[in-house]
Structures are given as structure tokens and as C-alpha cells.
Amino acid sequence: MNGGGLMRAALTNRSLVIGLVLSLVFVGAALISFVWVPQDVTALDIANKIKPPSAAHPLGTDHFGRDILSMIMVGARTSIAVAVVAVVIGMGLGVPLGLAAAARRGSLLDEVIMRGNDLVFAFPSLLIAIMITAVFGPSALNAIIAIGIFNIPVFARLTRGAALSLWTRDYVLAARVAGKGAVRISAEHILPNVTNLLIVQGTIQFSLGILAEAALSYVGLGAQPPIPSWGRMLADSQTMISFAPHMAIFPGMAILLTVLGLNLMGDGLRDLFDPRIRRDRR
Amino acid sequence: MSLLQIEGLNLAIHDYAILHDVSLSVGPGQIVGVIGESGSGKSMTALAVMQLLPEGARATGRVILDGQDVLRLSEAELCGMRGRVMGMVFQEPMTALNPIQTIGDQVAETILVHERVSRTEARERARQALARVELPEDRFPLTRYPHELSGGQRQRVVIAMAIALRPRLLIADEPTTALDVTTQAQILTLLKRLVQEDGMGLLMISHDLAVVADMADHLVIMRHGRVVESGPSPDLFHRMQHPYSKALLAASTHQPDRAAQPQDTPLLEVRGVIRDYATARKGIWGKPGTFRAVDDVSFRIRRGESLGLVGESGCGKSTLTRAILGLEEVQAGSILLDGQPVFTGHKPNRAVRRRMQVVFQDPYGSFNPRHRVERLVTEPFHLLDTPPQGAARDDAIAEALESVGLTADDRHKYIHEFSGGQRQRIAIARALIIKPDLIILDEAVSALDVSIRAQILDLLADLGDRLGLTYLFISHDLSVVRQVTDRVLVMQAGKIVEQGTTATIFDAPAHPYTRQLLAATPRLPDFENT
Numbered sequence: 001m002n003g004g005g006l007m008r009a010a011l012t013n014r015s016l017v018i019g020l021v022l023s024l025v026f027v028g029a030a031l032i033s034f035v036w037v038p039q040d041v042t043a044l045d046i047a048n049k050i051k052p053p054s055a056a057h058p059l060g061t062d063h064f065g066r067d068i069l070s071m072i073m074v075g076a077r078t079s080i081a082v083a084v085v086a087v088v089i090g091m092g093l094g095v096p097l098g099l100a101a102a103a104r105r106g107s108l109l110d111e112v113i114m115r116g117n118d119l120v121f122a123f124p125s126l127l128i129a130i131m132i133t134a135v136f137g138p139s140a141l142n143a144i145i146a147i148g149i150f151n152i153p154v155f156a157r158l159t160r161g162a163a164l165s166l167w168t169r170d171y172v173l174a175a176r177v178a179g180k181g182a183v184r185i186s187a188e189h190i191l192p193n194v195t196n197l198l199i200v201q202g203t204i205q206f207s208l209g210i211l212a213e214a215a216l217s218y219v220g221l222g223a224q225p226p227i228p229s230w231g232r233m234l235a236d237s238q239t240m241i242s243f244a245p246h247m248a249i250f251p252g253m254a255i256l257l258t259v260l261g262l263n264l265m266g267d268g269l270r271d272l273f274d275p276r277i278r279r280d281r282r
Numbered sequence: 283m284s285l286l287q288i289e290g291l292n293l294a295i296h297d298y299a300i301l302h303d304v305s306l307s308v309g310p311g312q313i314v315g316v317i318g319e320s321g322s323g324k325s326m327t328a329l330a331v332m333q334l335l336p337e338g339a340r341a342t343g344r345v346i347l348d349g350q351d352v353l354r355l356s357e358a359e360l361c362g363m364r365g366r367v368m369g370m371v372f373q374e375p376m377t378a379l380n381p382i383q384t385i386g387d388q389v390a391e392t393i394l395v396h397e398r399v400s401r402t403e404a405r406e407r408a409r410q411a412l413a414r415v416e417l418p419e420d421r422f423p424l425t426r427y428p429h430e431l432s433g434g435q436r437q438r439v440v441i442a443m444a445i446a447l448r449p450r451l452l453i454a455d456e457p458t459t460a461l462d463v464t465t466q467a468q469i470l471t472l473l474k475r476l477v478q479e480d481g482m483g484l485l486m487i488s489h490d491l492a493v494v495a496d497m498a499d500h501l502v503i504m505r506h507g508r509v510v511e512s513g514p515s516p517d518l519f520h521r522m523q524h525p526y527s528k529a530l531l532a533a534s535t536h537q538p539d540r541a542a543q544p545q546d547t548p549l550l551e552v553r554g555v556i557r558d559y560a561t562a563r564k565g566i567w568g569k570p571g572t573f574r575a576v577d578d579v580s581f582r583i584r585r586g587e588s589l590g591l592v593g594e595s596g597c598g599k600s601t602l603t604r605a606i607l608g609l610e611e612v613q614a615g616s617i618l619l620d621g622q623p624v625f626t627g628h629k630p631n632r633a634v635r636r637r638m639q640v641v642f643q644d645p646y647g648s649f650n651p652r653h654r655v656e657r658l659v660t661e662p663f664h665l666l667d668t669p670p671q672g673a674a675r676d677d678a679i680a681e682a683l684e685s686v687g688l689t690a691d692d693r694h695k696y697i698h699e700f701s702g703g704q705r706q707r708i709a710i711a712r713a714l715i716i717k718p719d720l721i722i723l724d725e726a727v728s729a730l731d732v733s734i735r736a737q738i739l740d741l742l743a744d745l746g747d748r749l750g751l752t753y754l755f756i757s758h759d760l761s762v763v764r765q766v767t768d769r770v771l772v773m774q775a776g777k778i779v780e781q782g783t784t785a786t787i788f789d790a791p792a793h794p795y796t797r798q799l800l801a802a803t804p805r806l807p808d809f810e811n812t
Contacts (some may be wrong), residue, residue, distance in 0.1 A: 097687055170648035173713065177640050179665040189725055192652045 009272055016268025022261025025169040026254070030076035039067035041074050050244045052169050060246040062236065066190040068247065072254050078140060078223045079230055079258070083209030085144045087202050089222040091150020095198065097152070098159025099190060102167060103182040114160070117153035126215055128216050133221040147212045151205050158201050163193040196273035207262035215254050230255050283310045285483040286331065286451050291343035292324075293330055293507075300326050303341055303343075305753070308451065308483035308500075313474070315498030315515065316487045319704075319731035323507035324487045328453045331485070332370055346702050348550050364503055366396045369444030373456040374450045375436035379428040385439045387410065387423025411446040412439070414479075415472060432467035433595075441472065448480050455487045461490035462594035462758060470497055489731060489743035491534045492761070492804040495519065503527045516807040529733060535806060536736035537765050544768055549752050550606070554698035555579045555615035557601050575601040577776035578615070583720070588746065588753040590763035590784065591775035599756050601738060602773075603724055605755070608635050619720065635666040639713035643725035645705035649697040656693035659683070659712045666716060682711040685748075686741060704735035710741065714749070722754045739766055744771070758801045764788050772796045 010016055024200050039057075045065030053060045059068040101113040129146035137224070166172060175185050216222040217231025227231070230251045237247035284307040293301035301323045307470035308314045318324040328333050328652050331345055333352055345352045348367055353359065364370075372378045380388060391406035393399065399407075415438040428436055437457065444452055454473065458466035477484045488494045494501065497514060502512040503526070511524040522528050543677050557576040576598045583589045599614055602612045608630035619626040619634045639662060642648045649658050656679050663669035670678050686707040697705060706726065713721050723742070727735045743766065745751060747758055757763050763770060763784070769785045772780040772795065780793040791797045 022574055170642040170644055171650045173609070173642065174640070174648055174709075175661060177635075177638075178662040179630070179635055180661075184664075189650050193650070 006272070010268075013268045013272055015264040016272060019261045019264030019266070019268055022257055023265055026076050026258045026261070027080060029073045030080050031064055033070075033077055034075035037067075037070040037073055039070045040229050041066055041070050050247070051239065052244075052246055055202060059250045060244075062233070062247055063240065063244075068233075068250050071233060072230070075228040075230045075233065075251070076254070076258075078217075078227060079210045079213050079255075082140060082144050082147065082213040082222070083206045086147035086151055086209045086212075087205050088146070089148030090155050090205060091198065091202060094155025095159050096192075097161055098156040098161075099186045101156065101160045102163030102190070103186050105164060105167070115157065117156050120150065120153045126212065129212065130219070130221060133216065138224060139220040140227070143216045143222045146216075147209050150212075151209070152171040154205060155198065155201065158197060159194055162197050163190045164189050165192055193280055196269075200270045200273065203262050203266035205268065207259040207266070209256065210258055210262070285348060287344070287346040288327070288331070289344040289346070291327070291341060293326055293335070293339060293341045293344060295336060296590060299507065300339075301330070301341075304504070304507070304509055306502050306509065306512060308485050309738070309772065310397060310483055311477060312500060313477055313483040313484045313486060313498045314484065314500045314502060315494030316502045316504060317489070317491055317494055318504035319489060319530075319733065321506070322504040324504050325455055326401060326507075327504070328370070328455050328485060328487055329504070331451075331453060332364060332368060334364075335534045347724045362396070365392050365444075365449070366447045368451045368453065369446050369447070369449040371437070371440050371452065371454040371457045374457050375433055375460065377439055378440045379436055380409060381428055384425050384427055384727055385417075385422070385431070385442075386426075389424075389442050389446050392443050396447055407446065408442075412444040414445070414476070415439070415442045429506065432465075433461055437461065437465075438467055438472065441469075441476070445476055445480070445482075449482060451483045452477070453485045453487070456489065457486070458493065459488070459490070463760065463799060463804075464594065464802040466493070466804070470804075473497070490804065491530060491732070494807045495806050496804045503530065506780055519807055527540045531806070533732040533736040535761075536732075536738075536739065540588070540743045540766070541747045544584040547581040547585050549585040549587075550583040550754070551616075551618045551621075552582070552602075552606065553580050553616050553618070555602070555605060555617060557598075557605055557610070558613050575776055576605065576612070577771075578785055579776070579778055580615075581771055581778060581781060583752055585719070585752055586746075586750055587769065588755060588767045590767035591754060591756045592760055592763050592770060593775060594758060594799075597773045598776040599773060600724065603640070603722055603731060603754075603756060606722065607638060607640055616777040617727065630785065632665060636662070636716055637687075637718050638720045638722065639716070639718045640722040640724060641706070641709045641713050641726040643728050645702045645729060648709050649699055649705065653697075654693065655683075655695050655697065658697065659693075659715055660709060661712060661735065662716045682715040683708075685710045685714060685745065703736075703738065706730060706734075706738055707741065710738075710745070714745070715747070718751075720752045720754065724754075724755065724756045725758070728757060728759060735762070742766070744778075760788075760799060761805075772799070 002056040047065065048061050049063050051057055051061045057067050057069065059072065062071065063069055064200070084193040097113050101110045104110050129143065132146040133142045172185055172189055175189055213222055214231035218235045220232070220235065222231055223229040232247055233251035237244065241248050286308040288304055288306050291301055291304040304323070304327055306314065314326045316327065330341050331347065331352065337339065341353055343353070345543050352363070353772065385404060386408050389411050390401070390404040393404040393407050394401070405424065409424060412422065412424070413419065417435065417438050422435070428439070431439065453515050457473070459468050461469060470493065473484060486494060486498060498515045500512065501515045501518050504509050511527045512521065519531065522531060555576055556574065556578055558572040558574050561571040561573050579602060591599055605612050606624065608624040609627060611625055619637055622631060622634045624631055626635050659679060659682055660675065679693050683690055683692055688704065688707055688711065697708070700708065727738050730738060746753060755763060767784050769782065770784050771778050772793065773788065774795045779798045780787065780791065787796060789801065791800055
């Protein structure tokens with residue numbers, strides 16, 4: 001398929017377009033917040049605390065009188081940064097491990113890598129994240145590391161599974177006949193053919209990362225004040241939910257829409273990359 | 283009155299015309315063979331009769347089955363007919379059965395869908411249907427799962443499902459293409475017997491002229507969605523009119539011209555090679571067993587010779603190929619190319635490896651879809667110590683592509699821009715680019731249509747003459763092997779059971795297995811050059 005055809009298929013894929021738009025709104029909000037926010041998020045304005053949405057504060061103010069729209073914009077920065085770095089850690093370590101396990105399938109190395117993965121999988125991820133932050137102190141960095149570690153087995157397994165079937169292809173056999181070693185074959189023939197899968201899984205892990213960061217901040221183990229974070233905004237609002245529902249609704253919507261957008265994008269990308277599904281949807 | 287009457291069938295999928303004015307008829311007890319190459323519309327004709335067309339398909343014309351026009355029936359009425367009035371047998375017995383249901387249940391299911399009978403009665407009739415396809419209950423209990431059966435036995439189960447309700451019409455789409463020749467012969471005999479016993483019509487679709495010629499009463503030759511010629515078999519072979527039918531027949535029996543004479547010096551020597559595989563261990567502490575895939579095999583290929591290696595699936599052909607290519611180490615014996623071992627000290631010998639190349643069967647799976655042709659064909663350069671660079675590399679690419687009948691400009695294209703036959707040419711170009719002495723052709727023409735196959739065989743013969751190449755031609759298809767080889771090895775269960783010149787093996791086979799293989803090979807009716 002040529003580039004134009006792919007582009008057209010992408011634009012007619014409804015979940016991809018909606019997902020992309022939603023994700024871009026939040027990425028855009030995070031980027032804009034670096035240069036401009038409606039109000040300074042560190043400035044307290046107790047006189048105007050817990051105000052419902054108004055012209056001055058489109059999404060209202062919180063219990064310190066901070067502008068919720070500004071908090072959400074800056075909070076997007078934290079969420080996205082944590083999730084991106086966590087996905088990069090997961091891919092950076094998980095993909096090479098998966099490729100190595102597939103290249104030496106059935107060997108001791110394969111066993112060690114895959115049983116190591118099982119070990120990480122066996123622990124409830126948030127509990128371990130809480131443990132890490134409990135030991136090393138709560139911070140955005142520790143949250144990133146904790147979430148990243150749990151992404152490693154996801155990518156390792158996915159890569160190994162896809163790579164195993166590629167290793168039986170004739171073109172891999174042809175490369176072996178040409179005297180190429182496992183590392184070269186993995187880099188030249190296996191990796192480019194699993195990229196699609198990795199991109200799709202990457203967007204899904206990205207959304208899970210945002211959820212995990214929100215959960216950690218909610219229990220106070222993510223980014224620390226005064227850095228705004230969606231999870232902590234929810235935690236702060238919970239005692240006031242009966243008389244100031246806007247304080248919970250807007251950060252909650254931000255989390256919901258970002259995760260929804262990323263998941264839709266992942267779904268759309270998978271359809272786009274898989275020609276069989278694409279043909280059926282036409 | 284005929285059972286199935288197709289009149290002026292036109293079919294378009296998303297406004298793309300697939301079939302044009304197709305007409306044919308099948309009478310009770312009659313076997314009609316539909317022959318065509320890929321893209322000829324033969325399978326679409328079958329699916330139109332079953333009304334199992336892909337989404338977006340529009341059929342016009344008349345398809346009258348048992349007095350009713352199936353094109354005008356509702357989906358509910360069609361469901362009532364499928365399986366009861368018309369049955370279908372597919373090509374791939376491995377995927378046509380549900381792996382987690384027993385064979386008895388699967389056959390009984392077809393009966394339960396259509397008739398209000400008790401489960402016990404359905405099972406009883408499933409038992410009868412399986413017995414009719416020669417899977418008697420005492421040897422093949424109804425509780426067997428598909429994975430416990432061989433490919434041929436699975437195809438019998440598929441046939442049992444299709445005939446359980448004694449349909450009036452059976453459609454078989456390439457029913458034996460995925461099977462070995464001896465199994466193929468058994469399945470064809472079975473289909474013939476069932477047609478006679480039940481007086482049902484059989485619409486048999488195949489790309490292989492010889493398979494259909496043997497059994498059909500009537501032949502229909504299709505091309506580009508049209509019927510080009512039809513008539514009663516075997517007379518049709520004698521008085522073919524249409525140039526395409528003639529070309530198809532000529533391609534099926536095509537004999538490439540080969541001029542080169544093999545020299546007396548051996549190029550490849552295989553001595554007493556044994557290759558064992560470890561099988562799964564029984565229990566955690568059990569010892570893994572061994573499976574001997576190649577058992578004490580010895581042979582030689584002379585320089586400039588074309589040697590055939592024939593055998594059915596699982597006989598060890600592919601394992602032997604891998605051993606020769608130095609991809610896997612053998613447990614005993616030696617493989618020498620021009621006196622040099624393929625493996626030295628547990629490492630493949632690069633100096634030897636660069637003198638052999640291989641062409642695989644599947645023109646679609648042998649290339650990384652993400653690379654351009656120039657990168658694909660230059661892959662073997664990796665074996666050279668100083669691979670050509672710059673202009674020398676460009677020249678080598680152009681030379682390799684041109685020698686297989688492509689142009690130097692094709693180097694910038696991706697593999698999906700080529701047809702199956704062209705891809706196989708690129709595979710040959712990839713093998714040729716480092717100027718090897720020996721090329722192993724692993725079922726290299728088995729997946730191609732007959733006319734393309736004839737072209738590729740001509741190309742190989744021509745290249746062999748021009749470049750003094752030696753071929754090891756591995757195939758399950760005896761008729762192709764006969765056309766292109768000087769000598770033949772027959773392999774069964776890891777052993778070479780017979781070897782000799784091609785003429786001797788085919789005209790006076792000594793080993794019972796060779797005779798069995800030859801007897802099972804479908805043959806075109808003898809027709810003199812009149």
C-alpha cells in the first residue's frame with residue numbers, strides 16, 4: 001500500500017481520528033502550559049476558594065482558590081511525562097529482552113528472561129509501586145521507575161510472541177543462508193516487522209501509565225505539591241464532593257478522556273496496521 | 283435434467299468484475315472438473331453456488347440447483363440448503379476442522395443443524411458417515427480429536443461432514459492440493475466412490491489438469507473469470523480449440539531444453555549423514571526421546587548435474603536441506619562441497635557457504651516485506667569478505683535482476699509490487715548474486731501456476747547452461763522432477779530408498795515405495811501429437 005492509501009485509510013478510521021483528536025487536545029494543553037496558563041497554579045487566592053465555573057475561572061477554583069483549568073493543564077504535563085518515560089523504559093528494556101528470548105528460543109536464556117517476566121507479572125503492580133515509593137520516598141521519578149518496571153514484561157512477552165512466528169519465515173531462513181547471525185537478523189528482519197504491534201501496545205501502555213500515575217498521586221505517592229497532578233486533585237476534592245462537585249468532575253474527566261483517547265487511538269492503529277481487519281471494515 | 287445449472291453468471295465485488303457470463307452444468311452422478319490458474323474465478327464460481335460470497339459481492343444470472351435459483355433465495359432458505367442439498371470440501375484440512383471438538387461431534391453437528399433427531403441418532407449417523415469415508419469406528423473412535431489424525435484422515439472427516447446428509451451436490455475446492463501424492467490418490471478414489479454410491483453431482487475445482495483429467499466426466503477450463511472451453515473428458519484433450527487450453531496443457535507437460543552435460547567430478551558429497559531431533563520429554567524428570575529425521579544418507583551431486591530429491595512430507599527432505607546449507611549441525615557423517623566440509627568445529631564454514639544458495643517454495647513468505655528489492659537480493663553479500671561497493675554493487679544487482687528476466691530498475695521497488703512468478707525470479711536473483719556453484723531448489727515451483735512454472739523451469743534450465751550451475755531439486759511433485767533432472771533420489775522416512783537416472787526411476791522403479799509413488803501420481807491421458 002502506498003502512503004496516500006494509508007493516509008486515506010487513517011482518516012476514514014473513526015476511532016483513530018477521535019482518539020487522535022482527544023490525545024492531541026491534552027498533549028496540546030500540556031505544551032501550552034509551559035508558556036501560558038490562565039492563572040499561576042502556585043498562587044493561592046483564598047478569597048475565591050471553591051467557586052463554581054465562571055467567566056474568570058471556566059472550570060471553577062479549588063479549596064485554595066487555584067484555577068482548576070490551569071491545574072489540569074499543568075497536571076497533564078506530569079501525567080504525560082510519567083507515562084511517556086515509563087513506556088520508554090518498558091520498550092527500551094522489554095523489546096531487546098523479547099528479541100533475545102525469541103532468537104534463543106528454548107535455551108536457558110529464554111527460560112531466564114521469561115521466568116523473570118513471570119516474576120514481575122506475579123506481583124500486583126500498584127502494590128509494588130507503593131512499596132518502591134515507600135522505600136525511596138514519594139516523587140514523580142520513583143513513580144516513573146515503578147510504572148516503567150511493570151511495562152517491561154508486557155513488551156518482552158509481546159515481542160517474543162510475535163518474533164517467534166517471524167523466525168519461522170522463509171526470509172529469515174534466507175538471511176541465515178546468507179550467514180547472518182541472530183543479532184543482525186533480529187535487528188534487520190524481526191524488529192521492523194513487530195514495530196506495528198509495539199506502537200499499538202505502546203499507546204495502550206501509555207494510557208495505563210496515566211491511570212497508574214493518577215492512582216499513585218491519589219494516595220499521595222506520585223508528584224509532590226506544589227506540582228499539580230490529576231490524581232491528587234481528585235484526592236483533595238473527595239471530602240468536598242457533596243457541595244463542590246466541579247472539583248472532582250473536571251480532573252476526573254481529564255483522566256477519563258485522555259485514557260479513552262489513547263485507547264481509541266491504539267484500537268484505530270491496530271485496525272490500520274492489520275490489513276485483514278481493514279478490509280472487513282470497509 | 284441437470285442438478286446444477288449455472289447460466290450467464292456474472293459476479294462483481296465492489297464494482298470489480300470477477301466472473302463474466304459463466305455457464306456450466308452438473309448432472310446427478312456426474313463429476314465436473316473446473317480448471318484454472320489463480321485468479322481465474324474458479325473458487326468464486328463455487329462460492330457463488332454456495333452463496334458464501336465475500337461482502338460487497340453482487341451476482342447476476344441464474345444458478346439453478348435442484349429446481350431453485352439460489353441467487354433469489356433468502357439467507358434462511360440458503361442455510362437450509364447448505365449441508366443438506368449442497369456440501370463443500372475445502373482445501374486445507376488443517377483449518378477446516380474445529381481443533382477442540384471430537385470428530386464424531388463435528389459430523390453429528392451437521393446432522394443436528396438440519397434435522398430434528400436425537401443426539402444418539404445423530405451420533406449413529408455420524409458413525410455411518412465416518413465409516414463411509416473409510417474411518418471405521420473400531421480404528422478411529424468418534425472421540426478422536428483432529429490433531430490425532432493425519433492430513434489425509436482429516437480430509438476424510440471433512441468429506442464425512444459434507445456427505446453426512448447425502449447432499450445432491452458436492453463441491454470440492456482443491457480437495458487434495460495440500461496432501462501428498464499417495465494420500466491424494468486415496469482421497470480421489472474415495473470421492474469417486476461416493477459419487478457413484480449416492481448419485482450426487484461433484485463439482486471439482488483444481489489448478490492441476492492431471493488430477494481432474496483422471497476423474498472428471500466433463501471439464502470446464504476457466505481464465506480471467508470466463509469459461510474458455512468445456513467439453514466431455516478425456517475427449518476434450520484431443521480436440522482442444524482455444525489457444526489458452528492448449529497453452530495450459532502444453533505448460534503442464536512442459537519440458538525445458540537442457541544442453542549442459544554433467545561433468546564427472548563430484549561437487550557435493552553427502553556421506554552417512556544422521557540428524558536426530560530431541561522429542562518432548564515425558565514428564566518433568568523423563569528423558570527426552572530422539573527422532574531420527576535423516577538416517578544414514580549418502581549421495582553425490584556431480585558438477586553441472588541436476589539432481590532430484592523426491593519424497594512425501596515428513597520424509598526428511600527439509601532437514602537434509604538445512605544440513606547441506608550448514609544451518610544445522612548433523613550428529614554423524616560429513617557433508618563436503620568440493621572436498622571442503624560445510625561445518626568445521628561446530629561453526630558453519632563461510633568459504634563453503636558462499637558457494638551454495640537456496641530458493642524456497644513460498645514466493646510470498648521468502649522476502650522481508652519492508653525492504654526494497656536491491657536490499658533483498660544483496661543479502662547474500664554478507665557472506666563475502668569484501669562485498670562489492672558503489673558501482674560494482676549496482677552492476678551486480680543489475681546483472682542478477684537482468685539474468686532472471688527483470689529490469690535493473692526493479693531494484694527500487696518493494697516486494698508487494700511483484701506477482702508470485704516475478705517474486706520467484708527475484709528469489710533466484712538473490713541466489714545468483716554471489717555466483718554460487720550449487721543452488722538448492724526447495725519446492726521452488728510448487729506454489730506457482732502451471733504456465734508460470736513452465737517459465738521458471740525454462741529460466742532455471744537456461745541459467746544452468748549459461749552459468750554452469752548445479753541444482754538440487756527438491757519436490758513432492760514427480761512430474762516436475764521428471765522434466766528437469768538427470769538423476770533422482772527417492773527418500774522415505776529419513777532414508778534414501780532408491781537412486782538412479784531419471785529415466786530408470788520413472789520407467790523401471792525397483793523399490794516398492796517408488797512404485798507406489800509413481801502409481802499415485804495423477805497422469806494426463808495419453809495423447810499423441812496429432
